[in-house]
Amino acid sequence: MTNGQPDMSAKENDYLAVHEDVVKRVLERQPADEYLYDLAELFKVFGDSTRIRILYALFESELCVGDLAGILALSPSAVSHQLKILKDAKLVRFRREGKIIFYSLDDDHVRTILSMGMEHVEE
Amino acid sequence: MTNGQPDMSAKENDYLAVHEDVVKRVLERQPADEYLYDLAELFKVFGDSTRIRILYALFESELCVGDLAGILALSPSAVSHQLKILKDAKLVRFRREGKIIFYSLDDDHVRTILSMGMEHVEE
DNA sequence: TGTTCATTTGAACATTTTTACATCTGTTCA
DNA sequence: TGAACAGATGTAAAAATGTTCAAATGAACA
Numbered sequence: 001m002t003n004g005q006p007d008m009s010a011k012e013n014d015y016l017a018v019h020e021d022v023v024k025r026v027l028e029r030q031p032a033d034e035y036l037y038d039l040a041e042l043f044k045v046f047g048d049s050t051r052i053r054i055l056y057a058l059f060e061s062e063l064c065v066g067d068l069a070g071i072l073a074l075s076p077s078a079v080s081h082q083l084k085i086l087k088d089a090k091l092v093r094f095r096r097e098g099k100i101i102f103y104s105l106d107d108d109h110v111r112t113i114l115s116m117g118m119e120h121v122e123e
Numbered sequence: 124m125t126n127g128q129p130d131m132s133a134k135e136n137d138y139l140a141v142h143e144d145v146v147k148r149v150l151e152r153q154p155a156d157e158y159l160y161d162l163a164e165l166f167k168v169f170g171d172s173t174r175i176r177i178l179y180a181l182f183e184s185e186l187c188v189g190d191l192a193g194i195l196a197l198s199p200s201a202v203s204h205q206l207k208i209l210k211d212a213k214l215v216r217f218r219r220e221g222k223i224i225f226y227s228l229d230d231d232h233v234r235t236i237l238s239m240g241m242e243h244v245e246e
Numbered sequence: 247t248g249t250t251c252a253t254t255t256g257a258a259c260a261t262t263t264t265t266a267c268a269t270c271t272g273t274t275c276a
Numbered sequence: 277t278g279a280a281c282a283g284a285t286g287t288a289a290a291a292a293t294g295t296t297c298a299a300a301t302g303a304a305c306a
Contacts, residue, residue: 044170
């Protein structure tokens with residue numbers, strides 16, 4: 001029988017962390033959970049092919065919902081749902097002209113993020 | 124009554140595309156669907172807070188599954204499942220040392236993509 | 247060889263997410 | 277005002293995803 005460390009006392013979880021010192025050090029440097037959560041939420045928005053196609057279409061020009069529906073071969077309703085998600089994530093913005101609402105990419109982060117993704121996929 | 128374009132003849136879908144010329148022009152410039160699909164798949168991998176936390180932890184140092192489980196307060200099994208997804212997406216790589224397998228970030232794209240996301244979230 | 251330990255794998259379950267359909271809002275224009 | 281139209285929204289059904297639990301793999305070492 002090993003004589004050392006006999007009691008497992010209270011631990012944060014039941015699983016054995018192999019290198020406690022490493023775990024502790026890394027934990028101290030982690031950003032706030034809320035922050036990481038927001039980041040995941042952002043990428044989740046990019047993580048759908050319909051939304052990616054919308055963003056790529058808007059890459060070319062400002063477009064209204066009807067046009068996007070035509071380009072994606074989807075119902076205006078489906079497009080509108082996805083646009084709402086993109087709007088909430090501040091990835092697109094819009095302006096109204098009479099009955100028609102034109103959507104466009106919100107800022108250059110969007111372009112940059114897409115480009116980075118591209119590079120990784122293309123390798 | 125407008126005299127022009129009287130017949131709706133055959134269209135790709137049933138929904139009215141408001142500006143046919145614009146639709147056509149944008150469509151011509153869209154990347155292949157398969158490509159956009161891959162891109163969405165990549166971002167989908169980033170779009171989960173557990174995986175984001177794993178990536179951030181690996182940002183600090185190479186880690187084994189047990190350590191990651193400790194850091195995330197998750198079971199090694201759950202961590203392993205997510206690592207498989209990250210491996211398949213070529214976002215992490217690993218090396219074996221005896222019984223232990225150490226994971227690390229695969230390339231600098233990962234860091235860059237995370238940084239871009241950060242900037243958008245922080246604004 | 248047989249045991250131990252780190253990790254992986256597979257199946258089941260719960261949750262989230264996407265799509266479709268119907269309905270509603272708000273603007274234009276007769 | 278009210279008909280027509282662009283777009284938004286709620287919700288239910290369908291599809292995809294994450295976590296857990298149990299069992300399997302595979303390397304190390306007695």
